[in-house]
Amino acid sequence: MSRLPVVKTGKLWIGGKWPRSESGATFVVENSKGETVARCALASRKDSREAVEAARAGLAPWRDATSMLRGQVLYRAAEMLESRGDEFTTALRDGGMAAATARREVELTVDRMVMLAGWCDKIHQILGCQNSVAGPYHNFTIPQACGVVVAFCPEDPPLLSMVTLMGAAMAMGNAVVTVVPRSSGMLGVLLGEVLAVSDVPSGAANILTGDIEPLLDPLGGHREVAVMVSSGLKKAARTRLRLAAADGIRRVHTIPWTGTDWEDDAETCSPWFLEQFVEFKTMWHPAGV
Amino acid sequence: MGQSEAGTVVTAQGWEYSPAPERTRPKIDSEYGLFIGGEFRAPQTGRVFDTINPATGERLARIAEAGQDDVDAAMAAARAAGPKWARLKGRERGKYLFRLARRIQECSRELAVLETMDGGKPIRESRDVDLPLVAQHFFYHAGWADKLHWAFGGRNVKPRGVCGQIIPWNFPLLMAAWKLAPALACGNTVVLKPAETTSLTALHLAKLMQEIDLPPGVVNIVTGAGETGRMVASHPAVKKVAFTGSTDVGRKIMEELAPREIPLTLELGGKSANIVFADAPIEQAIEGVVDGIWFNQGHVCCAGSRLLVEESILESFVARLRDRMAQLRVGDPLDKNTDVGAINSGEQLRRIQSLVTAGQEEGAILHDVQSAPLPDKGFWFPPCFFTGVQPAHIVAREEIFGPVLAVMSFRTPEEAIRRANMTPYGLAAGIWTDKGSKIFEIASRMEAGIVWCNTYNQYDAASPFGGVKESGFGREGGLHGLRAYVQ
Numbered sequence: 001m002s003r004l005p006v007v008k009t010g011k012l013w014i015g016g017k018w019p020r021s022e023s024g025a026t027f028v029v030e031n032s033k034g035e036t037v038a039r040c041a042l043a044s045r046k047d048s049r050e051a052v053e054a055a056r057a058g059l060a061p062w063r064d065a066t067s068m069l070r071g072q073v074l075y076r077a078a079e080m081l082e083s084r085g086d087e088f089t090t091a092l093r094d095g096g097m098a099a100a101t102a103r104r105e106v107e108l109t110v111d112r113m114v115m116l117a118g119w120c121d122k123i124h125q126i127l128g129c130q131n132s133v134a135g136p137y138h139n140f141t142i143p144q145a146c147g148v149v150v151a152f153c154p155e156d157p158p159l160l161s162m163v164t165l166m167g168a169a170m171a172m173g174n175a176v177v178t179v180v181p182r183s184s185g186m187l188g189v190l191l192g193e194v195l196a197v198s199d200v201p202s203g204a205a206n207i208l209t210g211d212i213e214p215l216l217d218p219l220g221g222h223r224e225v226a227v228m229v230s231s232g233l234k235k236a237a238r239t240r241l242r243l244a245a246a247d248g249i250r251r252v253h254t255i256p257w258t259g260t261d262w263e264d265d266a267e268t269c270s271p272w273f274l275e276q277f278v279e280f281k282t283m284w285h286p287a288g289v
Numbered sequence: 290m291g292q293s294e295a296g297t298v299v300t301a302q303g304w305e306y307s308p309a310p311e312r313t314r315p316k317i318d319s320e321y322g323l324f325i326g327g328e329f330r331a332p333q334t335g336r337v338f339d340t341i342n343p344a345t346g347e348r349l350a351r352i353a354e355a356g357q358d359d360v361d362a363a364m365a366a367a368r369a370a371g372p373k374w375a376r377l378k379g380r381e382r383g384k385y386l387f388r389l390a391r392r393i394q395e396c397s398r399e400l401a402v403l404e405t406m407d408g409g410k411p412i413r414e415s416r417d418v419d420l421p422l423v424a425q426h427f428f429y430h431a432g433w434a435d436k437l438h439w440a441f442g443g444r445n446v447k448p449r450g451v452c453g454q455i456i457p458w459n460f461p462l463l464m465a466a467w468k469l470a471p472a473l474a475c476g477n478t479v480v481l482k483p484a485e486t487t488s489l490t491a492l493h494l495a496k497l498m499q500e501i502d503l504p505p506g507v508v509n510i511v512t513g514a515g516e517t518g519r520m521v522a523s524h525p526a527v528k529k530v531a532f533t534g535s536t537d538v539g540r541k542i543m544e545e546l547a548p549r550e551i552p553l554t555l556e557l558g559g560k561s562a563n564i565v566f567a568d569a570p571i572e573q574a575i576e577g578v579v580d581g582i583w584f585n586q587g588h589v590c591c592a593g594s595r596l597l598v599e600e601s602i603l604e605s606f607v608a609r610l611r612d613r614m615a616q617l618r619v620g621d622p623l624d625k626n627t628d629v630g631a632i633n634s635g636e637q638l639r640r641i642q643s644l645v646t647a648g649q650e651e652g653a654i655l656h657d658v659q660s661a662p663l664p665d666k667g668f669w670f671p672p673c674f675f676t677g678v679q680p681a682h683i684v685a686r687e688e689i690f691g692p693v694l695a696v697m698s699f700r701t702p703e704e705a706i707r708r709a710n711m712t713p714y715g716l717a718a719g720i721w722t723d724k725g726s727k728i729f730e731i732a733s734r735m736e737a738g739i740v741w742c743n744t745y746n747q748y749d750a751a752s753p754f755g756g757v758k759e760s761g762f763g764r765e766g767g768l769h770g771l772r773a774y775v776q
Contacts, residue, residue, distance in 0.1 A: 126442075133749035134425060141753050141769060144733070223713075226758075239548045246543035248713075249408050249536065249555065249759045271442065279757050280769055283732050285742040 010040035010185055010209060012047055013192030015054030016202030022046050027210060029186050031094035040185035043208035045218040048177070051206040055148045055175035056224045056260060058203020063145045063173040065201075067121035074117035074171060077198040081110045081163075084194060088159060091186045095158065099252025108263055109163045111118055116167040116270050123172065123214045126271045127278065138285045141276035145173030146251070149225035150219045152212050152241075154232025158184035160262045164269065165255075170205060172277035174227070177219070181232075185209040213237060220252075229276060231255040251276075306618070309625040313400035317676060321350040321488070323359055323760070324495040326366035327729075330681040333358040339513075340488060343409040344622050344631040345666040352488045355511035357520055360480070361511040366776040367451040367478040370506025373474040375448045383434030386473060386500040390427035396497065397424065398546040400490055404462055405622045407489040409631030409668070410585050412623050422562045422748055423466040425765070427749035430470035433771060437475060440768055446775035448476035450528035451551070456532045458484035458633050459588040459690075464473070465491045467765045468531055469508060470750075475774035477529070478507050482521045482532075519545070527772065529550065536688075536714075536759050554763025554773045556755055558588065558688040559716030559739065563593030563745060564699075564711035565613035566735045574604075575613050578694070581719055581745040583617060583672045586629055586691040588637070591717035592759075595685060596674070597705055600623055607676060607696060609669025614657040617672050617761075629692060629759065632668040641670050641691035648684035651694070653677050673753045673755045680711060702731060712738045715758035719745045738764070 011018040012031070021028075025042035043051075062070070081088070087105045092102035111154045124143055131139040150166035162180060169176040180188030192207040208215070215236060220228060221244040228241060229248060238254055253276045261267050310663065320337065322329035334356035339348045355363070355448055374382070393400065398424075401415040402545050410419075437446055452472045456464035461483060472479050483491040488510075495510050511517055515538070523545050524529050532542050533556040546553055546764045563581045565574045581593025596608050622630030631637040649655055659671035674694035699705040709718055718735040720742045732740040738756040741747060753764035764770050 008323075019455075097304075129768060131749070131751045133751050134745075135747070135749070137744065137747060139752050141767065146757075222404065226411050238550075242547035243544055246540050247545065249539060249543065249557065249761060251762050256432070272444070279738070280389070280753055280755075280764055281732075281738060281740060281743060282753050282767075283740045283745050284744055284752070285728070 008037070008038050010039045010189035010208065012039055012043055012051075013196065013207040014047065014051045015057065015191075015206065016196070018237045023177060027182055027185065029094070032096040037094050038186055040182075042210040043216060044177070048208060048215045048218050049222065050207055051177045051221065052148060052150075052222050052224050054203040054206055055177050058201050058205075059147060061201040062170070062175055062204035067124075070171065070173065071120035072115045073199050074120065074167060076111060077195055077200070078110050078113035078117060080194040080198055081106070081113055084190065086225055087189065087190055091190060092159060093231060094186070095183060105157055105159055109160045112160060112164055112166055112269060115265060116171040119171050119274060121277070123274055127275060131282070136287050138287055139282065141280050141282045143172070143275075144281050146277060147174060148177065148224055148277050149174040149227045149229065150177045150179065151275060152179045152228070152230035152233060153181060154257050155181050155183045155230070157262050159187050161188065161231060164262060165231070166191070166205065167279045168269070169229070172222040172255070172274055174277055175204045179207065179212055179215055179219070180207060180209045181212055187218050196207060201279065216241045217244050220250070221247055223248050225250060225252040227253065229253040229255065229278065231260065232257040238275065260285075307553055307671035308621075311402055311623045311625055313398050313402050315403045315493070317350055317403070317489070321353060321492045321512070323353045323355050323363070323435060323510070324510040325359070325363045326509065327368035327499065327503075329495070332356065334448070338485070339499050340407060340456060340486065342667070343486075343633055344664070346475070347664050349407060350489065352512045355513045355517045360511055360517065360520040360524060363480045363511050364451060364524050365631060366509050367480050368526050370504055370659065371478045371699075373445065374507050375667040379435035379437060379477070382474065382476060383431040385501065385503055386431030386434065386470065388425050389497060389503065390424050390431060391426060392497045392501055393420070393424045393494075397421075399708060400462060400493060402623065403493060404490050405630070406457060408461055408487045409633050411624050411627040411630040412625055413627065414585060416499055419460060419463045423462050426470045426750040428462075430474040432494065434474040435776065437771070440771055441775065442542055446475075447773060449776050450477060450533065451526050452477045452479045452529045453524060453527040454479055455482045455518045455521060455532045455534065456484060456486040458585065459585060459590070461487035462490035462494060464533055465494060468533075469764070471770050472774050477774055478666060480509045480511060480521055480527070482511050482513065484519045487600055489514040500708055512737065514592050517738070522546065524663055530554075531763070554755075554765070555761035556765060557759065558763040559590050559592070559688065559714045559756065559760050560595055560688050560712045561591050561593050561714070561717040562595045564597045564604060564705050564709060564721065564731065564741065565599065565602070566722040566724075566727065567599040568723050570723055570743065571606070571609070573607050574721040577719060577721060577743070577745040578610060579613055579617070582694040583614075583692050583740055584746050586670070588633055588690055590603070591739060591746070593717070593719050594694060595709075596694055596696045597708055598696065599698050600700050603698045610674065611656055613660060614656075614672050614674070619659060619669065619671055620664060629672055630671050632691065638668040638670060639711075641689055641693065642688060642689060644689045645673070645681060645693055648675050648682060651682045651684075653682055666673065686712065702727065706731060706734050713759040715755070716756035716760035717741065
């Protein structure tokens with residue numbers, strides 16, 4: 001006797017909870033044959049503002065945790081990614097990816113998370129420094145978390161780019177709101193499920209699925225957002241995001257979509273990539289008795 | 290302070306000082322052209338404007354006003370000079386900057402006097418702070434030119450091209466040095482726009498560039514007001530924009546550049562907190578507060594304009610601060626004993642006056658102990674502070690950019706942190722305590738790009754400077770300051 005499969009409803013992940021969109025809207029995720037695989041919640045402007053509030057609340061416990069602990073949490077996330085690799089592979093294949101390519105992307109993603117986990121307690125030694133000033137002072141510059149980061153993810157490579165942007169922001173101690181396009185909706189839901197069982201403090205990471213364009217203004221102009229990073233946005237959308245960010249002098253980083261090799265650690269996991277997710281603080285203190 | 294007899298100055302304490310005027314007089318031309326392609330040219334607009342001495346109101350010179358055709362010409366010169374300058378070996382580029390640093394040192398007294406005459410700051414500051422730092426910035430960055438490969442972890446970096454740089458009037462030559470030195474060391478060429486009221490020292494720097502044979506077009510200087518600045522920032526030839534100035538103008542530049550994919554660094558306004566704990570070294574803290582707010586008439590983006598004092602010592606601290614403030618000598622900026630000089634412009638004076646009036650109307654108590662009259666001519670505002678200030682008061686929130694301090698109190702370290710961070714700005718912060726663990730905790734929780742612990746208003750070419758939040762982004766100085774100028 002054939003069994004009726006249970007089809008998952010993909011929900012948003014905000015503040016450690018799994019709400020549907022407050023608008024009630026959903027979108028259909030189809031596989032490459034046009035069959036309905038799942039439905040995901042379509043994040044509204046209000047959802048995006050709630051995600052920022054949740055990130056703001058989740059920032060302190062994540063940022064103020066020791067770097068060692070943040071590294072362990074991200075490594076745990078890598079373990080969870082690995083153990084649920086088949087689900088991610090299936091979701092990638094539903095999007096039309098060949099089996100071998102999908103498996104490879106999952107492996108690269110797990111390895112990327114491992115690398116990011118290791119950066120948590122080392123980046124300060126690469127990006128920070130002591131400055132030899134012409135006077136009796138100790139002077140040093142240290143990288144610190146920026147605050148709330150919003151990551152607008154590109155459609156391709158769907159999983160690797162998502163984990164790279166989100167993981168990089170988290171590794172640097174930021175709370176993050178990740179906005180995932182429709183085409184990767186189910187991957188976003190699965191990533192939320194992975195992070196939810198990895199001891200990430202509530203709100204330190206949040207995932208919104210759906211259309212990016214309507215969220216550019218509310219997120220770009222939100223005073224609690226410190227940094228926006230995007231890849232794969234069209235020129236008009238990039239301009240709109242920068243205009244929204246101008247009012248609060250927010251940082252906007254654009255990672256070129258064409259020409260960026262997401263698999264290359266030198267391009268997308270180097271200290272210079274991670275530098276987009278830190279602020280530098282320079283401290284002076286007199287030396288003398 | 291009053292004039293008792295034959296120019297002898299009497300302070301509030303009754304001490305007498307004889308005038309100690311700086312006698313060096315730099316040669317000032319009657320009119321200055323635009324510096325484009327290595328030579329001074331008359332503006333195609335045919336328009337000039339006066340630059341005055343804010344301590345006397347007298348005209349010092351006429352300055353050219355650059356229009357679109359002039360900015361185009363400057364950009365063309367910078368673009369033409371770019372490839373050869375970028376190809377030059379780092380060592381050779383550095384040697385030009387070393388030469389320039391040496392010439393600045395040789396001319397430092399004339400430049401200091403010129404800076405004081407054009408901007409109103411005390412000669413003691415332009416001589417002992419501005420000029421030494423200007424020379425240091427060129428020395429420091431000269432030495433980076435042949436080491437850039439190692440500055441970026443073994444990556445091969447390239448210059449960005451033509452940089453558009455717009456600077457303010459509070460540290461005219463120093464800001465020019467901050468902008469020019471890293472850009473040139475990294476192999477870029479520049480179009481620089483000085484502030485309308487303080488163009489003179491940048492134009493004299495251009496003369497030194499001619500003297501050291503800096504290749505024509507590597508640095509171009511276009512003078513004028515805000516509109517000229519907008520032309521520089523929005524010019525299609527520009528590949529990188531750096532701006533220091535107000536948050537409002539920074540916002541406009543961000544909007545203007547929104548459609549473009551070029552990097553921008555902004556060093557904007559501030560309302561920085563200076564926090565004094567009961568366990569602070571009090572004498573040093575008083576001096577730090579004085580340096581924090583009354584240095585350069587308070588025309589300092591990172592001025593410690595909000596003083597937060599632990600409640601248990603508030604009364605005694607305020608009394609001492611009042612006594613110390615009474616000793617500040619306000620007057621002729623060219624007098625070597627002067628502590629507080631002239632306000633940079635009539636416009637800025639009116640802004641300070643209106644904010645102070647607003648502070649009084651909101652109920653804060655103004656402490657202004659300058660009993661003696663200020664000079665008749667020029668623009669003056671006495672050092673002062675407010676007590677009874679609420680966090681919502683205008684003098685606690687808005688950048689005044691004048692010698693006006695808002696004093697508030699706190700009870701616990703948590704409250705101090707919360708109050709210090711309760712501002713859209715995030716440029717600097719000061720912390721005064723003898724307890725090391727407290728310094729580290731508070732400093733790490735300050736939302737600010739610079740934290741001065743048991744000191745204030747220290748600057749160095751090797752020390753990255755810049756803010757967070759609405760105080761801007763990017764760093765100037767040090768290793769981190771190079772990053773904006775390479776790709």
